[in-house]
Amino acid sequence: MTDRVVGQGGSSGGDQTGSFNRYPVAAAVLACMGVALLLRSLGAPWVFIDGDVMLDPWDGAYHARRAYYSFINFPSVLYFDAYLRFPDGAPVPFPPLYDWGVAAVARLFGDSEAVFTKVAAWVSPIFAMLTVLPVYALGRRVRGWQVGLIASALFAVFPASVMNTSIGDLDHHAAVAFLLALLIACGAALLEADVESHIRRSLLLAMVRAALVLSWTGSLLYVAVGEAALLLGGLFVGRKQLFLSQSLGLGVSALAIAPWVYAAGSPIGGPFSSTEMSWLHVTALLAAASVWAGLWWWQQQSEAGAPVDQFKRAGVLVAIVGIGGLLIPPVRNAITPGIAFVAKADTWAPLNAEQAPLFAWMQSGPAVGADFSLTMFGVFSLAIPLLPIIVAWPLLRSERRALHIVLFCWAVVLSVLALMQIRFCNDLAPVASVGFALAIDRARTFIASKSNGVVGVAVAGVGSLALLWPALQVHTPRMPLFSAYMSGERPNFDASLYNGDSALVRFAELIREVTPETSGYFEAGAEPEYSVMSLPSHGHVIHYAARRPTPANNFGPYLDAEKVEVVNAAYNASSEAKVVELLDSVRARYWMTSEAFWLREGTFIHFLHRGDGAQQSSFNGAQSLRLVAESLPGTRPTFASFPGGAPERITPYKLWERVEGALLLVQAKAGDRVRVELDVVTNTGRQFRYAAATRADARGVARLRVPYSTENRAQGKGAITHAASLYTVASASHRVSIAVGEPQVLKGATLFVELK
Template sequence: MGRTEDAAWGERRPLAAEYGGKRGPKPAAPAPERRHWRRCLHWLILLGILAGAFFLRSLDARHVFDGDSVVIPGHDTHYHLRRIQHAVAASGRVPARDAWVNAPEGADIYWPAGFDLGLAALCRLTGAEPWSSGVERRCAWAIPVLGVGVVLATWWVGRLWRGPGTGLLAAALVAVVPSAISVSMVGRVDHDVAAILAATVAFALYLHALRSEARRPRCIWAAAAGILLGGNLWIWPGAIVFVLLAAAASVTTLLVDDTPRHRDAALYLLTAVAVVARALCTASASARPLQVSHLYLSGFHLVLSWAGAISPVLLFLVFRYAPRRPAPRLLAGGASQALLWGLVLFAVPGVWRALRGAQSFVGATADVTVSTTGEGIGLLGRGWPGVAGDLTWAAAGLPLAALFVLWRAVRPDRRAGDWLIALWLAIGIALALGQRRFAAVLAVPLALSVGGSWVWLLRLAAARRSAARLAVCCALGGALAIAVVRPLDRWRPRSVPRSWELRAIRPALDWLQTAAPSPGDSHDFGARPRFAVMAFWHYGHWLTYAAGQANIACPFGNTPQHQLGLDRSQAFFGARTEAQAADLCRELGVRYVLSPELPVPLLVKQAGLDPRHLRQQRCVATSLHLHRGLQAPERDGPLEHFRLVAEFPAAWPSGRPYTTRVFEYTLGARIVIQAPGQGDVSLSIDIVDLLAPPLHYRAAGRTSADGVCELRVPYDTQRATRRCQAAGPARVVWQDGTREARAELDIPDEAVRTGATIRCDLH
């Protein structure tokens, strides 16, 4: 016999026969010292890979940690931190509703609490004070540690699947893959990396169950994997994808190999998933807002979980009574699965529609999926463009990997886990094509597939002649250069702009938190704020966490209550008249408007205007930011209800100036001017700011025949604590061509905010 390798079941298989080599004498077993050094080298390489993975995920530390402050990149990360800070202060309680999100109504928070509670427990155990930068620092460093955990779990799966070589190669690829790095960078406090880690560890436990000889350890490993897969729904509702993957892999394996190993593993795995999912759904249904953590799972998750548990049971019954010939068994097993999932996808929703009044199954399923998971199966068909840039690293290895895992899965000498990796790769590709952030889900199975195919090619070359070995090694070297070296400089520019954008807007957020009037205690999720801040919906989490202000719209999306805030934000910035915007602010209790430069072209485009000629477009977004409130959308003249209160200059990464402006909504003082006769009247106020160019406000009108003119003015002339304030009293000038009258007028801030009347007599 030729050389041998370990099989998934523990038996020995001829290596030369598999790879095409010639038979020869059996080599002597390596000496114990040699085995020891090989083992030490293996662990040293693994430690080097883990250290390199942590180093790559920590390169952004200089952008995140700025002295005593922490600049957390991203948007969802800030709301995770808000909930973590609350959980640290409230002894592990995460509210189900937040009155400071989508004000004035507030909104339910459909994120599960597992990720936030886990980091909160870490902060409490390490002595971090609530609502402090210590919590932010601990959470920021926990993310690259979880990323290193994904690398280690990938090595574990690869080692169980095809041996130590595959494990090391797969771990090395995940350590440098841009999509895996992007979700586990230091400071990116989001649940993606935790969900991927839990799923990878669960699949490793499942492979352990398939490899176990004794029935009791096999069942224990499978049940542990099922508990972890079910509990992963507490981290991310979209983790139902991993449950479906486990069910599909188990059913496919049972259709091909009906063995006691597979039956035990599938039954205990999927039964544990269903039990945990049922418990989580029950906890979600009985959750009391503001007192216990909220899960926001739906019947959709429960139906799919129970269907996955029933699948192997149904196959067991079919195989027990079906003929022993392969063709009838496959036909009967496939028909049973088609019947089961047909009932799940059509009959069950039909009954649900009859009982609950749903409009249609497709609509109900899509609504439930999108509204409860936020991102998951319902978003596969409408993802973000540009995913190809995230997958360029796999151009050399993806076809080979896909062919390898499929070819290995259909061979008679297939291994445990071949179908799992193959289906994982297919689902990962579908998810990545649906939305770019899901490319991280693809990173692990793709690395395993590429690693397995490379190890197979290397062993094939070792069993062949030296020329073929040299050609294969050269091909692998070129693929490695394309797959690893090229994208190393591609992922960093994607993370730095998020941190830069927050740094550019951070002074405005700090001003809203420290200098602006307080809307209330933002740490109290149930306290209704006294007023809110209108902004582009992408900045909602920044306003709530970094500025302590209530937002009108936030980046949750995908549910009607959050979509309402997004529609209101678009309606405000796209309004064609100031009256429409003022009415919306009055209705929603808005006091401040945050207007950075970056979203202005998008807001103009959403208003149905041409963003290529911004200054010629008339809407509230351009009136506020481009004209600084000196040009109303519907007329030639300044805005009457919005005043510039703060302006913060910054710069784009290219060096071009970048400005963030903060406006305050007011009723505007009603200035009644009594002039000697009919003529033209103007009211001028010079507004100064130490860090911005001066603003010359000028409102104009014409007196009636009896010499009366009314103007609405949003600026006062008092020395206020605002950054932008009047340099002196207002100057009122009346002219009729032959005569002229002038006066100075003091406008109190109280009159501006309440709309009080101020009279000016020019006689």
């Protein structure tokens, strides 16, 4: 059956009439969805390894931790996590719906950990695949099914989306992009709906809006942009029914999120936090509802004539509501942190790769990023500053100004955000796909008008492929390995060690294996016994894969700036005494050290990690820190550890235990140099010699504190690092061998050694 679609355009060429058969078009949309899913599945060889599922170790790891809690305790939600900012614990900064939804879907398929991890691995690709639908719908509404299909294809292949929504990555980016695309598409449909369907469409929009607020901490920004765009577009429509339905819809959104806000309690930023779900979100929704309600009431009292009259009324109402909100101190004070984050005016921004700008020339200070532009959108990236003009150009002639005003508002905000921080490229991808599809289709029709339709399609197609080529190069290197994996080929080595992200997960799993279990992982209210100090960027993977608390994590200073400073101070300390003091301040029994380009000579961590804590010229042997485990040979570090490429034969990760250390009081000749040595075998089978030395004082006593026990020497315990000999204590003229028990090391017992 063949339909005629009229009035889907409103472009510079007037309404576009496109003849299409719905079944081939539907098949093409499904094909775009298939491509979207395929490209986001290319990382499967690094996710599904030997029966294990290696989830992303970064922000997605905390989503996994929280979702797994709900999966085990369904339908409970983890609102306060004792494993965050240990020993204090903290309210979870993420809104609850996304994590709870992952748990709910996983429960449909079973109740085992294997089921959960498999479902979690596919969440992002599925969301990205579904995002093709609102992208197509928005493109079709703007200028017909051709633009819808082009936009769907662009979204499917843009690395800006693919890189943030790949298999194994449980971060919220895919869900946010899906809800945002749905929000824009529903808003556009509402503005062009007939009077009878306003309420129905407003309620649908209300549910999408509420889902976005309940899924992402930064939702307040998008709610503000969305309502501003709809208000500007709605003033051109000027229907009382639209004003009323929008007011009711915003009220429904506020009512939908209020119970979740109440259940979550007060967030870190206070009850009106702008960077976490809070009562500020409820207040903002009700404030927006009051503006729409005011417009409806005013229109009831006297009909406004031209749109300029509507704008005047809206300006008065927005000013009243806005000024009223700013007069409330908690509301006014809560807005500042959100602005600081978007403007990158905080201390964390220069160190966070997600907050690097799109173009290298925009970087300033110690920026960590490179030029990401061609990686994200291909050559189309160069046109991102022009994107608002591309979508707004039809405003000059179109009678559908409301639709293009909405697109223009979103294009302006998302383009600026993406230029400032690459994390927003993922959210820009749906709107950019529609905008660039609109430009491609205009080029096609222009060329066709000068020659014929076939030439127009050919030139536009080849040109688009050329502009996309740098972006496509992101995908092609991974295809041979993916093809081999799908055909059943498997490497003859542990593939999880070859990939930096999965190798980090493996080490976190090792931490869980070699350390005592801690309380409270699944039991709300229980207090863990100790924490593991690590780089803040490794905190989330320790929460999920190691199931251990950390004092600082990937939330950075937004969660607890003081504890981030404690961790940073430990990594920069120049003495063991200072490190031990910092570990004790956050009850950290273990310290995970990492090999990285920033390790500096003269710091204690440099001596400890690279020298195994054995005596060197500038450091004596470690007294209160002993090696528990190290990463396996061949383990690759993460890209962030060595952006320029990692050196050969390094050990990316080591785990150290904080112990009191047994105190050896060695009786020797006054002034004699006394040295203690111990052969140590690590969990990987590597052997090194621990050593420490000092001189006997005037009374002939040398004091040496040692961190290793010799009790497990005979058993040859392989799971953790262990002694391979007795301690040798020697001076210039005497030598003895001694045993040191585990209780003596843990309690700091004193042992007397006679060398005379």
